[in-house]
Amino acid sequence: MDAEESLRERKRRESRKAIAHAAMRLFAERGFDQVSVADIAIAAGVAEKTVYNYFPVKAEIFFDEAGDILAELLAAVRYRSAGQSALDAVATFVAGRREWAAGRRPEQPTSRFRQLIADSAALQSQQRLMFGRYETALAQLLAEETGVPAGSAEPFVAAVALVGVLRAAFETSAGGQKPGRDQATAALDVLAGGLASYAVAPQ
């Protein structure tokens, strides 16, 4: 069903990509908030309404490429090797993504990507929305695994913590600190240890 793609579907996919590509180029040049949807439409050679046809919200364009990490993360946890903890699965996944990100030509350096987000409240909001979706989906998965009713606190908190590892890997590396692999494992250790490092008040 992949081989068979109607003209219409192909064009639609191409249009989507064209819009996203043109938009990302403008974003990288000027910053997210300094690019209007009208600008994007002109750059992509379509009407403003068409842009909204593909992306109901402007900020979605920005995360269009990076958007399917959710499915990968869920799969990494769901189909983790027997005997592996969910925590390990996430850590392994993060490490894998990191290598992947490092191994491609920096047409758009990751640092620039992060900077654009840091400079725009709208993008930060959208990013939080995405992480929230990760949490919800992961919580549901964990609830199924453990047979706990969906919506319970346990899987929710666990999911939040797991996605926290992902967020830590992304956000803390912004400061240009350690390679990042250390960060992920450190975060993992904190969680696996039951937050033992914060067990006692300092005074």
Add this chain to the structure above:
Amino acid sequence: MDAEESLRERKRRESRKAIAHAAMRLFAERGFDQVSVADIAIAAGVAEKTVYNYFPVKAEIFFDEAGDILAELLAAVRYRSAGQSALDAVATFVAGRREWAAGRRPEQPTSRFRQLIADSAALQSQQRLMFGRYETALAQLLAEETGVPAGSAEPFVAAVALVGVLRAAFETSAGGQKPGRDQATAALDVLAGGLASYAVAPQ
């Protein structure tokens, strides 16, 4: 410095409260998105511009009352009794808030508050922003406690997990499930146990 309050400061505080109060009443009646800033201005007897003077973003009005929980949470962790873990401090804090919320007359039932949030994407976004601020502030506090450089992954992940307990207490009780105290302790156990419940793949 508290006793001495200039006329200007008093008026400003009253104006702020008047705007917030009028706005909350309208929100409760019609829903957040169905109330424009112009409506709020009229209801509060001020100009639309003045509303923006006090609240640069409309959604901030909604969380104005509940907004200072951050300071309390930080204090609860920072000044926790000697020998108490950060995790316990958060759990205690959540339990305390819950009693507090239950013990006051429901002029605006908590359920309505949650429902309003659930019905508005803008409010959800603002709520996530607030929780994000909690995470950042808490991460900084934990970094100081443990002497780790600010911006490290460990305190960040720990903070995310701790705020996760808070979020779980708020969000999961929405379904009208257990009293809530159970939820908080359950979440706490999951974290304290190092996510042991999710240690092994089910297959």
Add this chain to the structure above:
DNA sequence: CGTAAACTTGCCCTCCTGGCAAGAAGGGAA
């Protein structure tokens, strides 16, 4: 009392987003 600082307000502007309807293009049936 008079001046400086803070606050309010009106006016205008841009941008995001949704609704509606007309036109253009692809896809399938006769």
Add this chain to the structure above:
DNA sequence: TTCCCTTCTTGCCAGGAGGGCAAGTTTACG
């Protein structure tokens, strides 16, 4: 091929969030 149906595109319009600026008003203070 031709006709018709569906999908996309586009234009036009409208409403609401916010920002900038300047005039007018109120408070603070010497």
